[in-house]
Amino acid sequence: MSNHIVETYDEDLRELHLLIAHMGKDVSTALETTCNDLVKGDKGSADDVIEHDKDINAQELNINLKAQKLLALRAPMASDLRVVLTSIQVAGNLERVGDLTKNIAKINRKMGMSLPANIANLVKKMSGLATEILRVSISAYSNKEENQTQKIFDDDVTLDKQYKELSKAILREIKRDEDHLEDLAHLLFVTRHLERIGDHAKNIAEATIYMCSGEMNRFDSLEDNQDV
Amino acid sequence: MPSTKTEQMVMASLKARHRKEQSFKLLGIAAIIMALFFLVTLMTSILSKGLPGFFQYYVTLEVELERERLDPAGDLSDQSLFDGQAKKIIQEAVLAKTGAKKRNEKKAARKLVSNGSDLRLISFVQANPELLNSRQSVKFALDDDADSYFRGFVKKQTPEKQRRLSDLQIAYLDQMQADGLVSYEISDYLFFGSASRNAEMAGIKGAAIGSLLTLVVCFVIAFPIGVATAVYLEEFAPKNKITELIEININNLAAVPSVVFGILGLAIFINIFGMPRSIPLVGGMVLALMTLPTIIISSRAAIKAVPPSIRDGALGVGASKVQATMHHVVPLAIPGMLTGTIIGMAQALGETAPLLMIGMVAFIVDIPGGVTDPGTVLPVQIFMWADFAERMFIQKTSSAIIILLLFLIVMNGGAIWLRKKLERRW
Amino acid sequence: MLELGEVIVNCADVSVFYGDTRAINNISIDIEKQSITAFIGPSGCGKSTFLRTINRMNDTIDSCRIEGRVKVDGEDIYAPSVDVVPLRAKVGMVFQKPNPFPKSIYENVAYGPKIHGLSNNKNHLDEIVEKALTRAGLWAEVKDRLHDSGTGLSGGQQQRLCIARTIAVEPQIILMDEPCSALDPIATSKIEALMSELSAEYTIIIVTHSMQQAARVSKRTAFFHLGDLIEYDSTDTIFTNPKEQKTEDYITGRFG
Numbered sequence: 001m002s003n004h005i006v007e008t009y010d011e012d013l014r015e016l017h018l019l020i021a022h023m024g025k026d027v028s029t030a031l032e033t034t035c036n037d038l039v040k041g042d043k044g045s046a047d048d049v050i051e052h053d054k055d056i057n058a059q060e061l062n063i064n065l066k067a068q069k070l071l072a073l074r075a076p077m078a079s080d081l082r083v084v085l086t087s088i089q090v091a092g093n094l095e096r097v098g099d100l101t102k103n104i105a106k107i108n109r110k111m112g113m114s115l116p117a118n119i120a121n122l123v124k125k126m127s128g129l130a131t132e133i134l135r136v137s138i139s140a141y142s143n144k145e146e147n148q149t150q151k152i153f154d155d156d157v158t159l160d161k162q163y164k165e166l167s168k169a170i171l172r173e174i175k176r177d178e179d180h181l182e183d184l185a186h187l188l189f190v191t192r193h194l195e196r197i198g199d200h201a202k203n204i205a206e207a208t209i210y211m212c213s214g215e216m217n218r219f220d221s222l223e224d225n226q227d228v
Numbered sequence: 229m230p231s232t233k234t235e236q237m238v239m240a241s242l243k244a245r246h247r248k249e250q251s252f253k254l255l256g257i258a259a260i261i262m263a264l265f266f267l268v269t270l271m272t273s274i275l276s277k278g279l280p281g282f283f284q285y286y287v288t289l290e291v292e293l294e295r296e297r298l299d300p301a302g303d304l305s306d307q308s309l310f311d312g313q314a315k316k317i318i319q320e321a322v323l324a325k326t327g328a329k330k331r332n333e334k335k336a337a338r339k340l341v342s343n344g345s346d347l348r349l350i351s352f353v354q355a356n357p358e359l360l361n362s363r364q365s366v367k368f369a370l371d372d373d374a375d376s377y378f379r380g381f382v383k384k385q386t387p388e389k390q391r392r393l394s395d396l397q398i399a400y401l402d403q404m405q406a407d408g409l410v411s412y413e414i415s416d417y418l419f420f421g422s423a424s425r426n427a428e429m430a431g432i433k434g435a436a437i438g439s440l441l442t443l444v445v446c447f448v449i450a451f452p453i454g455v456a457t458a459v460y461l462e463e464f465a466p467k468n469k470i471t472e473l474i475e476i477n478i479n480n481l482a483a484v485p486s487v488v489f490g491i492l493g494l495a496i497f498i499n500i501f502g503m504p505r506s507i508p509l510v511g512g513m514v515l516a517l518m519t520l521p522t523i524i525i526s527s528r529a530a531i532k533a534v535p536p537s538i539r540d541g542a543l544g545v546g547a548s549k550v551q552a553t554m555h556h557v558v559p560l561a562i563p564g565m566l567t568g569t570i571i572g573m574a575q576a577l578g579e580t581a582p583l584l585m586i587g588m589v590a591f592i593v594d595i596p597g598g599v600t601d602p603g604t605v606l607p608v609q610i611f612m613w614a615d616f617a618e619r620m621f622i623q624k625t626s627s628a629i630i631i632l633l634l635f636l637i638v639m640n641g642g643a644i645w646l647r648k649k650l651e652r653r654w
Numbered sequence: 655m656l657e658l659g660e661v662i663v664n665c666a667d668v669s670v671f672y673g674d675t676r677a678i679n680n681i682s683i684d685i686e687k688q689s690i691t692a693f694i695g696p697s698g699c700g701k702s703t704f705l706r707t708i709n710r711m712n713d714t715i716d717s718c719r720i721e722g723r724v725k726v727d728g729e730d731i732y733a734p735s736v737d738v739v740p741l742r743a744k745v746g747m748v749f750q751k752p753n754p755f756p757k758s759i760y761e762n763v764a765y766g767p768k769i770h771g772l773s774n775n776k777n778h779l780d781e782i783v784e785k786a787l788t789r790a791g792l793w794a795e796v797k798d799r800l801h802d803s804g805t806g807l808s809g810g811q812q813q814r815l816c817i818a819r820t821i822a823v824e825p826q827i828i829l830m831d832e833p834c835s836a837l838d839p840i841a842t843s844k845i846e847a848l849m850s851e852l853s854a855e856y857t858i859i860i861v862t863h864s865m866q867q868a869a870r871v872s873k874r875t876a877f878f879h880l881g882d883l884i885e886y887d888s889t890d891t892i893f894t895n896p897k898e899q900k901t902e903d904y905i906t907g908r909f910g
Binding site: 537539541543544546547548555556560 | 709711714716738739740741742743746747748749751753754755756765766769770816819820823
């Protein structure tokens with residue numbers, strides 16, 4: 001795609017792009033750190049992550065403002081319009097991911113027990129996949145690559161399967177070990193959060209498709225198809 | 229303070245630029261002053277020679293209006309009055325006033341009053357028949373030599389043999405003046421008299437009417453043809469080599485010396501068609517030929533000046549080409565066309581050469597009644613008068629020039645007024 | 655999606671030449687009845703030339719030649735038997751610079767009906783004039799000064815007067831060649847509102863330099879470039895997700 005005749009228009013769009021890339025990176029990093037620490041039982045990063053969420057919220061607002069300005073002043077059309085609209089959607093999804101990560105960090109901080117081995121493995125696997133899906137969706141959006149999105153939808157289906165598996169494992173553990181009921185209940189929340197993060201990554205992928213080709217679609221998740 | 233480099237460069241060149249502008253301005257002012265000087269000199273010369281020509285010297289005589297002598301047939305008809313003794317009665321009045329007795333004295337005295345005074349008396353009687361058979365004071369024009377004396381052109385100092393007036397005549401004139409009988413008034417002859425060999429009787433009436441008739445003929449022929457040609461060429465004619473050729477030819481015709489049109493008129497109208505010479509009809513036709521290119525060119529310019537948006541608007545609403553042209557373009561172009569025509573007419577008014585070629589130079593005394601009566605035009609009249617030696621003719625020539633210039637100014641002024649009045653904004 | 659309703663103008667393989675230069679290359683397009691269609695494109699792309707083929711205004715240019723077929727309401731308008739004069743009553747035109755005749759407002763509107771013989775008495779003519787001025791949204795402003803000069807109105811009013819003049823001869827189609835480019839934004843908005851109302855009865859084709867205007871008023875948009883028809887689709891599609899790269903580049907301001 002060639003440049004706009006008015007160069008400052010290109011600069012504005014580039015700035016928006018950088019803001020999203022930066023926010024995406026912050027959110028990805030926070031998620032990865034928090035999940036790793038949870039599995040290891042390390043509470044060191046928790047406070048920082050919780051504090052840093054404020055900054056992530058501010059980034060979302062900033063992106064919204066930038067997009068508003070572009071809409072009002074540039075009257076973007078066609079592909080430019082889709083870029084601006086999706087930037088708002090993506091920023092919203094990233095902000096939710098940030099909140100969910102904050103919640104996981106809070107749970108990490110409160111966690112009294114150390115995770116049983118099997119659960120720890122499953123959490124590691126699931127959080128690793130969720131982090132990966134998020135990272136790929138952000139990359140696909142930033143690079144405007146539609147072809148990466150199919151993997152995201154497939155991985156999200158896998159993530160949903162892992163969510164079911166992990167939930168079952170935690171419920172079994174609760175039956176076996178009633179003393180750590182609270183912690184295990186919190187872990188259930190963590191699995192829920194990770195599953196939600198996968199959904200948000202999927203939303204980002206759908207936004208990427210819309211931005212590239214103008215097609216609006218929602219991809220059904222495994223849940224909807226299986227009446228679970 | 230000049231801050232940037234560019235500003236400094238501009239400031240540096242400023243002085244030279246101002247100097248250039250100053251010298252250009254001065255040049256312009258000098259040119260204007262010179263032009264004004266020439267104009268003032270010309271006007272002064274014309275006015276100083278011509279204004280006196282508007283006046284003449286008259287003498288008031290007491291005449292016996294004896295009915296039987298003046299009007300033998302008793303019916304106040306022209307024939308009867310011509311047969312009467314108007315001339316003799318006037319001469320008797322002159323002799324009485326001057327006291328001339330001897331034969332040579334009488335002869336001298338009679339020459340002092342204008343030859344045409346009898347006509348003046350006859351008109352007076354016809355206008356006031358109730359005054360017959362009484363003694364009346366009537367004004368008569370002095371003969372041109374006497375008139376020249378009073379203006380100071382015939383001087384007492386010159387030896388008698390070289391003068392046009394004898395010492396005796398001068399004595400009589402001085403006597404009349406001393407008696408308060410001589411007056412200096414606006415010359416009615418100038419305006420109402422026609423061509424005459426007698427300078428004091430000469431007037432422009434015939435020539436003016438001849439000019440008017442000629443111009444009317446010229447307008448009636450040239451305006452419709454010129455306007456229609458311009459409309460056709462500009463709006464309807466296809467743009468090809470032939471129309472280009474026509475356009476070039478019309479433009480060139482505007483620059484052709486006017487005498488050539490005279491020769492054309494002579495060859496075609498007079499020789500081939502056998503029309504009579506010296507009539508306003510032929511003169512008008514020749515002038516029409518001459519004026520046509522001017523009218524066509526200015527009309528075309530007026531039509532071109534109508535913006536295409538007007539035509540588009542008319543065509544867009546479904547007008548045909550003819551309707552769009554006649555309902556919209558031509559009405560908007562009329563002011564320009566009229567202005568161009570009037571200027572062309574003003575030019576034609578002052579033309580002499582072509583009319584000389586077709587013979588409008590004859591000495592015409594009768595005022596033309598219509599376009600087929602022989603006549604002459606004002607510039608030709610001026611041209612003829614310029615030939616005559618009498619002093620009064622010189623003055624009357626200048627006076628006629630002033631009158632001609634006034635007509636031209638009025639016509640051009642009319643063109644300007646018309647243009648201002650009809651100017652439309654679109 | 656394009657999905658045309660009843661078609662009133664059908665152009666097939668139309669090419670327009672100025673002398674030897676080809677200005678329009680083989681364009682085929684159908685215009686839907688009683689809707690607004692916009693022609694957009696950079697300067698010199700031929701959109702005005704193409705517009706003028708629909709009412710044969712290009713006939714006034716000597717060197718202009720046309721190939722292909724243009725049908726208006728089922729009739730081939732370039733057939734030898736066709737008289738241009740009634741065609742132009744059927745297909746009216748409003749121009750870029752408002753060009754009311756230098757006559758009274760009344761005379762401006764009455765001229766068309768008079769020459770086409772639409773009215774034989776003064777009362778009827780008065781009615782026609784009033785109706786046209788009302789439809790053009792101008793009646794209230796000028797009803798007390800119908801005999802004032804048309805050129806004394808403001809720019810926006812003059813353009814509405816030109817629209818009234820066009821409507822007075824009861825056209826089916828109104829062609830508008832950049833009708834608002836000489837007007838201020840408020841006058842432009844009034845004309846755009848007027849166009850919306852008029853499109854219920856008339857078919858309107860508008861050539862415009864302003865993409866925002868095309869986006870606001872038209873139901874379908876055709877994008878022209880260097881004499882070619884690049885894309886023709888619903889306005890919605892053209893401005894959110896055009897199919898051709900050239901179209902996308904033009905409307906996003908990536909080339910002029």
